[in-house]
Amino acid sequence: MASAADAEGPHPTPTRADDSAVKDLVRRARKARKSGKLNEAYDAYKAAFDAAEAVPSELRERAELAGELGLCELALRKYREAAEHLTWSLEQGHVLTDEVRVRFEAGQEKAASYLVRVLLSVDPPDAEVLVDGQRIGRTARTHKLFLNPGRRMLRAHAPGRGEDLHVISADAGSAHEITMNLPRVAVSTAKEAPAAPKAVSASPAARPEAPSPWAxxxxxxxxxxxxxxxxxxxxxxxxxxxxxxxxxxxxxxxxxxxxxxxxxxxxxxxxxxxxxxxxxxxxxxxxxxxxxxxxxxxxxxxxxxxxxxxxxxxxxLGQAEPRRDNVALSPMAAPGQLGLVAHGVW
The missing domain is CATH 1.10.287 (Helix Hairpins)
Known part of the structure; x- marks a missing residue:
């Protein structure tokens, strides 16, 4: 989730129409949640949060919308999305009221109890990080990740650096701290000398052998x-x-x-x-x-x-008649053994 500090370039100036649309979506979301229509409330809060992304000056409003959206996701058992939205909202805790912050903290703890929390430190910070083959999508020195329980693979790589790989198998509610320091790859300028040709020693001509049936x-x-x-x-x-x-x-x-x-x-x-x-x-x-x-x-x-x-x-093939004597079976008797012996050419 991108914050106002992460966005690049000038932001559009908020208009009254934008602000009115966000407020209308919030009213619809609250009404739907009171009526028990959680999916409708989720859609309205998500639309309101996306619309508020264009108004970076209203940080308090965006933080509250992210938290309310996270609580709807928690009720719908979208635990990973709920934990991410609630965590981002609480990171802007200085603009939230005490009552709102307490509600969001309780929701975050409940969502995290179904997930695996990973605090991942990466050096260099511009390394590409992938979780189960999917790119995280943001560049930072520290990543707060919420993953589904089970076996998960974390991989990081960067140009001019080596690759680091961590595989974890964790239960819901557990927390892990992982550090990935990608080593620099040494560039060798020395050219490899061509390999000397191997001496070939003459060997005596092989004596002709009878053709093998396996040939x-x-x-x-x-x-x-x-x-x-x-x-x-x-x-x-x-x-x-x-x-x-x-x-x-x-x-x-x-x-x-x-x-x-x-x-x-x-x-x-x-x-x-x-x-x-x-x-x-x-x-x-x-x-x-x-x-x-x-x-x-x-x-x-x-x-x-x-x-x-x-x-x-x-x-x-090519014989006048099929061979009848290529395999023969003979009885065999020995102390404690009785059977047949197959002999011949095949």
Missing amino acids: SWPGTLRITGIGLTVATASLGSVFMVHARAADGDLAELNGKLDDLGVASWACREPSPPATCSELSRLRRQRDQFAALGTGLVVASGVIGATTIASFFTDFG
Whole structure:
């Protein structure tokens, strides 16, 4: 949220029409809130706050509008937006009355109890900061962040500096202080010398060997089949493990929602809690990993069965008659063992 001190360039002079429009929106918002129409009150307060952005001299009015907007967001379970608006309003506390400030402080504490508070210090202050891949959108040495509970990734980078990365996994109501000092990247001017060519020693000519059955095209296909079987089975196992981990995270998040008293049908409301998007993402991730893992495991079984069957198939193309004696089975008996031995060429 940009403040009056952060704006650049001259501001337009407020007009009576602007002031009248803001007051009309505030009256509509108060009336809607008294009638219990929270969504209508939220829309009116948000429009009034946006309109008041063009009147930087009315700091008290903007601070009160931000706080009232935050209280509406709190009632609608928009906890992160509520915490941000209430925090900005309280930062202008010197223009608020004691009664208003007390109301806003109580609302901020309640909203923050559902979130993770992070005080992030960054050097240099013009570094770009991203939270879960999304840019914060403001440049400062210190950032006050309100994040949804769970696993969050904070990253910062700047031209001529290295990159810093922090991953936190926190519960609702917790607070963290993180410092990111991006190191300067040393610029090397020395040119790398070309690598000296390696000496190649002559070796005696290899003696001709009898062609191996693996050198033919059936052998190549069998080797490829074995490799594909192992690779697809391994990838399928990895995806199944990821699906199980995502299912565990989903169960943990559902448990936290139950502890907070959030019913399962709350995600189907017009204004669902912010955590519902995380639930949907985890479900999609679990289903995708499970589908990929199952498909790869099935594919590995098909490829493996085909490869095994090829060892008992004659690929003698161009011969007058198929070979009948390429594989032979002989009985085998040993102390404690009884079975068949396959021998021949394939």
